Amino acid sequence: MSRVQAEVESHYRSQLVETIRGGGGVMRRGNTVVRLAKQFGFCYGVERAIDLAYAARKVFPDKRISLLGEIIHNPDVNAQLSSMGIRHLAAHPADADIEELQAEDVVIVPAFGAEVDTVAAIKARGCQIVDTTCGDVMSVWKRVRQNANEQVTSVIHGKASHEETRATASRALGPKGDGHYLVVLDTKETEMVCDYIRGKGDKNAFLTRFWNAHSKGFDPDVHLRRIGVANQTTMLRSETEQIQGMLRQAIADRDSGSTENFRYFDTICGATQERQDALFGLLDESLDLLLVVGGYNSSNTTHLVEIGEKKLPTWFIRNASCLLSGDEIKHFDIHQKLEVITRGWLPQKELLTVGITAGASCPNNLIEDSIKRILELRGETE
Structure with a gap:
């Protein structure tokens, strides 16, 4: 090293x-x-991810190495890895891309992590995986898994299409796949969630607004009863705190002042x-x-x-x-x-x-x- x-x-x-x-x-x-x-x-997490990617090239000099998406969000760094013969797969590869992988291939998981199903599919191909996922991201995964185990819906402050948020959302389903999540981008979307918690929302309008930002089978009437706030680790801290406060107050307003059905952990990187x-x-x-x-x-x-x-x-x-x-x-x-x-x-x-x-x-x-x-x-x- x-x-x-x-x-x-x-x-x-x-x-x-x-x-x-x-x-x-x-x-x-x-x-x-x-x-x-x-x-x-x-x-530190970025340095570690880059170090591991460079190490993979040295440890496996004759093997084909693929990277899921980008190692980090910097085009110059990713171009440098490409010049070292590390090819880039899509961040969310299609089945055909995964089926093209061979057992002798090496696949690097980036600092943001990857979705559970993607990692499982790569492992099923027999590939060697070099996991560079940041420890702060894995801390969030621990929290959302805990939520799923206790039938608490994870409300994730993040960008629904971002690699890290998608990876976190996949862990929010829990080991049995019966957990639920909802992703909110900002305070405006959070206000809509708060209105629904207080009984003011329209279900169809709600599901339309969040059509690409919730778990399969998500029902706001059921799955907003108990919630836990998590976040994409790179969001603006002040906004995450504001969102946490808004949701906590909405739960308290609905539950006669009680916040028993609300939980929050500070998971900003x-x-x-x-x-x-x-x-x-x-x-x-x-x-x-x-x-x-x-x-x-x-x-x-x-x-x-x-x-x-x-x-x-x-x-x-x-x-x-x-x-x-x-x-x-x-x-x-x-x-x-x-x-x-x-x-x-x-x-x-x-x-x-x-x-x-x-x-x-x-x-x-x-x-x-x-x-x-x-x-x-x-x-x-x-």
């Missing part, structure tokens, strides 16, 4: 980022100041929370703009963008290539859900302070590249 970690570091480490961190997270070059959040970039807290701290500084670096499909990175947008101009970029010029930037608009080009993004002022953060799936070398590009556009010497 020491050789593996050395190779990983050679691909993703940044001496510049480490130097800035060692200087209190601040660097000044000429009239440009760069401030880094205290916590950003790779977390520690690294996700650290990065959100660190960004709040960075935003207390005097900044002219914020760059958030990471994969556009990264949930925890998207939430950093949401936090930043509330206070100052915030630009969500995949890497330094998005900084097209001092006038134009290519960035991801989280509201339109597409990549756009905006002009006039870089303020033309004598002293400019740029804040930078990144999600848990962004390597430091991409942050270094972005810093160097900023300095280049400002005409500074790095």
Whole structure:
């Protein structure tokens, strides 16, 4: 593993980022100041997943290795694995894809985990499985399994189509497959659930709204009697807490003040929370703009963008290539859900302070590249 970690570091480490961190997270070059959040970039779970993927290539040099979807939500990291001969299966492979696997194949399960049926089907093919699932994700699985065993429906705060949420939902069915779950995206959807719990909802409208976000056979009249809140580990903590409070109050209102039929466990990923807290701290500084670096499909990175947008101009970029010029930037608009080009993004002022953060799936070398590009556009010497 020491050789593996050395190779990983050679691909993703940044001496510049480490130097800035060692200087209190601040660097000044000429009239440009760069401030880094205290916590950003790779977390332990991501590092472990990448290390295991690299190790799999070394341990099985002559075997065909497949990865379920993406190891993490960062295109540069996934491209690096592809260059090492690790092929990508669909995150939710069709039966034909699984049947094409051979007993001598190696299959990597990503950091988000995978659905129970998918893993079982791969095992049935006789494949060697390298499981890189994050420990924080497995902690959530433990809670939703407990809910299923006690006939408690898991209400999962997350994105219904996200790999992690789908994996968690499959565990919420329990070992007998008779458990139930409901996925809510935000407080707006939660309000609809609360209304139904209080007896104000329409069943057909409810099931139509959540048609792709509940377990088979889910009946809100039956399965919202006892609920337990869980979450996709990369969601915004404040929103998860708000959703938990809304559902708890709805149960109390229905049950004459009792919350016996409600349970909640704090399962927000520690690294996700650290990065959100660190960004709040960075935003207390005097900044002219914020760059958030990471994969556009990264949930925890998207939430950093949401936090930043509330206070100052915030630009969500995949890497330094998005900084097209001092006038134009290519960035991801989280509201339109597409990549756009905006002009006039870089303020033309004598002293400019740029804040930078990144999600848990962004390597430091991409942050270094972005810093160097900023300095280049400002005409500074790095």
